[in-house]
Amino acid sequence: MADKKQLIQLDDDLSSDDDDDIKIRKLKVLEGTEDPSSSHRQPIGETGNSQRTEDVLPLTLDTDFESEAPPTNGTIGYDAGNISANGNANRNASSEPIFHVRSRTAASLAGVLQQEQTQYESLDYDVCENKLFQDEQLSRLRDRFSLRTHFIRWIIFILIGIITAVIACTIDIIIEELSELKYNFLKSSVDDNVTVNESGGDLALPYLWWLLLSAVPVSIGAGMVTYIEPITAGSGIPQVKSYLNGVKIPRIVRIKTLAVKSIGVITSVVGGLAGGKEGPMIHAGAVVAAGISQGKSTTFVKDFHIFKAFRDDHEKRDFVLGGAAAGVSAAFGAPIGGMLFSLEEAASFWNQNLIWRTLIASIISSFTLNIVLSAYHGVGDLTFTGLFNLGKFDHPLTFEYFELPLFMLLGVMGGLMGAAWNFLNTQINKFRKRFVPWRAGKVCEAVLVAILGVTLACIMIYYINDCRPLGNDPTIHPVQLFCEDNEYNAVAALWFQTPEATVRALFHDPPGSHKILTLAVFTIIYYFLSCFTFGLNVSLGVFIPTALVGAAWGRLVAMLLFYLFPETEFLHPGKYALIGAAANLGGVLRMTISLSVILMETTGVETSFFFPLIIALISAKWVGDYFNDGIYDTIIEVNHVPMLPWEPLPQYMGLTAQAILSKPVVCIKLRDRAHYIYEVLHKCNHNGFPVVDDVEGDRRSEGRVCGIILRSQLIVILLKSLYVENQRFWQQETTIQTFRDVYPRYPSIKSVSPLDRKYNYTVDLSMFMNPSPVRVNTYDSVPRIFNIFRALGLRHLLVINNENRIEGIITRRDFIYK
Numbered sequence: 133m134a135d136k137k138q139l140i141q142l143d144d145d146l147s148s149d150d151d152d153d154i155k156i157r158k159l160k161v162l163e164g165t166e167d168p169s170s171s172h173r174q175p176i177g178e179t180g181n182s183q184r185t186e187d188v189l190p191l192t193l194d195t196d197f198e199s200e201a202p203p204t205n206g207t208i209g210y211d212a213g214n215i216s217a218n219g220n221a222n223r224n225a226s227s228e229p230i231f232h233v234r235s236r237t238a239a240s241l242a243g244v245l246q247q248e249q250t251q252y253e254s255l256d257y258d259v260c261e262n263k264l265f266q267d268e269q270l271s272r273l274r275d276r277f278s279l280r281t282h283f284i285r286w287i288i289f290i291l292i293g294i295i296t297a298v299i300a301c302t303i304d305i306i307i308e309e310l311s312e313l314k315y316n317f318l319k320s321s322v323d324d325n326v327t328v329n330e331s332g333g334d335l336a337l338p339y340l341w342w343l344l345l346s347a348v349p350v351s352i353g354a355g356m357v358t359y360i361e362p363i364t365a366g367s368g369i370p371q372v373k374s375y376l377n378g379v380k381i382p383r384i385v386r387i388k389t390l391a392v393k394s395i396g397v398i399t400s401v402v403g404g405l406a407g408g409k410e411g412p413m414i415h416a417g418a419v420v421a422a423g424i425s426q427g428k429s430t431t432f433v434k435d436f437h438i439f440k441a442f443r444d445d446h447e448k449r450d451f452v453l454g455g456a457a458a459g460v461s462a463a464f465g466a467p468i469g470g471m472l473f474s475l476e477e478a479a480s481f482w483n484q485n486l487i488w489r490t491l492i493a494s495i496i497s498s499f500t501l502n503i504v505l506s507a508y509h510g511v512g513d514l515t516f517t518g519l520f521n522l523g524k525f526d527h528p529l530t531f532e533y534f535e536l537p538l539f540m541l542l543g544v545m546g547g548l549m550g551a552a553w554n555f556l557n558t559q560i561n562k563f564r565k566r567f568v569p570w571r572a573g574k575v576c577e578a579v580l581v582a583i584l585g586v587t588l589a590c591i592m593i594y595y596i597n598d599c600r601p602l603g604n605d606p607t608i609h610p611v612q613l614f615c616e617d618n619e620y621n622a623v624a625a626l627w628f629q630t631p632e633a634t635v636r637a638l639f640h641d642p643p644g645s646h647k648i649l650t651l652a653v654f655t656i657i658y659y660f661l662s663c664f665t666f667g668l669n670v671s672l673g674v675f676i677p678t679a680l681v682g683a684a685w686g687r688l689v690a691m692l693l694f695y696l697f698p699e700t701e702f703l704h705p706g707k708y709a710l711i712g713a714a715a716n717l718g719g720v721l722r723m724t725i726s727l728s729v730i731l732m733e734t735t736g737v738e739t740s741f742f743f744p745l746i747i748a749l750i751s752a753k754w755v756g757d758y759f760n761d762g763i764y765d766t767i768i769e770v771n772h773v774p775m776l777p778w779e780p781l782p783q784y785m786g787l788t789a790q791a792i793l794s795k796p797v798v799c800i801k802l803r804d805r806a807h808y809i810y811e812v813l814h815k816c817n818h819n820g821f822p823v824v825d826d827v828e829g830d831r832r833s834e835g836r837v838c839g840i841i842l843r844s845q846l847i848v849i850l851l852k853s854l855y856v857e858n859q860r861f862w863q864q865e866t867t868i869q870t871f872r873d874v875y876p877r878y879p880s881i882k883s884v885s886p887l888d889r890k891y892n893y894t895v896d897l898s899m900f901m902n903p904s905p906v907r908v909n910t911y912d913s914v915p916r917i918f919n920i921f922r923a924l925g926l927r928h929l930l931v932i933n934n935e936n937r938i939e940g941i942i943t944r945r946d947f948i949y950k
Contacts, residue, residue, distance in 0.1 A: 430877050639706045
């Protein structure tokens, strides 16, 4: 007989246990009874009400299934809404679902998936407009506080742009100085150990030095990420995107995260890994925005008592969006591209005022970085517009109309290569997750990939003879190696510099700077090397290696066409390198508008060249979307983040709220006993509870809905003893700021001491609850409900009947198709 299984309710955000029993029951699936995949939430009996036992029962969880006798009816489903009070299930055979929707228990999957899903919570982007909030709004009208708040909000966005740019400048200067020292030393080592006339040194020595200078910084960065702050691994863009969608990612916007991210990206780039610093700058900007806007530091336990009006998820979300845009602007010197990137790739909610503030943060960030870097390099014309400075083309890029089909083919090629890259990278990361779970192994893996990259580079430099005359290539560290005097090794020029400098060289090197074999081998090596690198426990972005691979094969295509048709005059290698970079970026990232604007602002190409760029990008995106999602969405999916798409899934068409709601719901009366609230918070992890009145006795699930109260609010009420019996002591001093002061790390129910003499005290929720929660009827369509839920950034959506009585509750996970 198959083993008996257990699924328990673990959803943090969902209020779905029996409202009066507050129990987690054991649910079993026995062999030959019912296929778990066909279970679906059903009403309890015909009326939707469960048989009542007592007010609050102890929460018990017995995992010893063998000791319990099987049920007599032989058919037990595993949906909590399908269990009657005596523990048996009444299955309605005529109500088989069209497909399996995540129910409360189905959402809590077994094994690793269950653990990953329960680590996420939703954010409260819906403003709680309770009586305290309304009183604050009225007071703002009287003392013109609203005008000051708007002015302060603009100041914060300006500060976000300035501080993000300063951090970006610091990272860039440190990377540039350390890379200069590293590659100068390696060049000298190679020159001193080249064998001339059978005499000289040993080339194994510079190889060993290169290994050491790569392995040491990479091990430091990987160690910090692995042991201090694992959330800093990767670029951070998927995490920021999830946060802005309404999913709380643990530790994503903390000061320690910013510190580890900054040091990690420096060590990774200096170590020579196939990645860039541009992606992490978006995460850094988001951390800066989240920290400045709150006016306090929870890491250092320091409250500066400023910006208190912005201490909620709704305001913090807008600032984080501006920080992400400022990070893009600082990384690429593209303020408009930064704003468009935030709207196209990151933002889930936006309006006209937010667009203006985001644009200002982007412009300030780009301008500040321009001033600092120009002063550092001793340039007076403010030419250092961003970290990813690709330089300006000497001549305007033009194109013939018969090249447009060729650009489209390059886009198709980029889409195919991007889809293959995403698939291969996903499989590699799944392998890592399964077979390299220990922390020391993750650090060793990063070091091994760095050693692999150095080894492949040395093999390529040693065996490919590609010598070019000095002066025709703006190489920073020309290595002669086996070339003649006044010549340099073009293969070494590709490796003896940062990836950003290599992209710039591929864009601006004159024709004939490389052999076809050199670029072909380099493209293949870097394609797979970047695929193995992205996903390591290091702080690195994917933008630079993707652009580098695209620029390499784009330039290679131009060289091949010129080799076949030597009479052509339109085959500018830099132009095709730019198109190739755009196509490859579109195939991996699946961005179109913002990416084309970023490339235009970074390279300074004419607006007339926007058309070829957008053709290549759209072609790459359409082809890539046919096979899989973009790399950021793929990472989000692999990590099982419950992120809402822009549109509801097709499987939900034709369904109503009754098909996806969860019931019965844990409700709290408008005036309820303190011990009941205390027991509810102890025995379930839900974060929202409908408030009801017109309740007969303790039959809360039959009351009329009059609002909703959050778990964090209830804990603050119990902690501060905001009871009716002692109302005269706290009513005048209690404001909305009472709840903001504990944001964002709300205390847990464990911090509330036993009630003792306050056991029978009463809590009046009329001034604390949100009296106007968003409600829908049981017969409303799921697509309409989804649009309401996503547009308003909701965490809980109440489902009521025609008498305004609670029928169920809908949360984020009810829209995730299993």
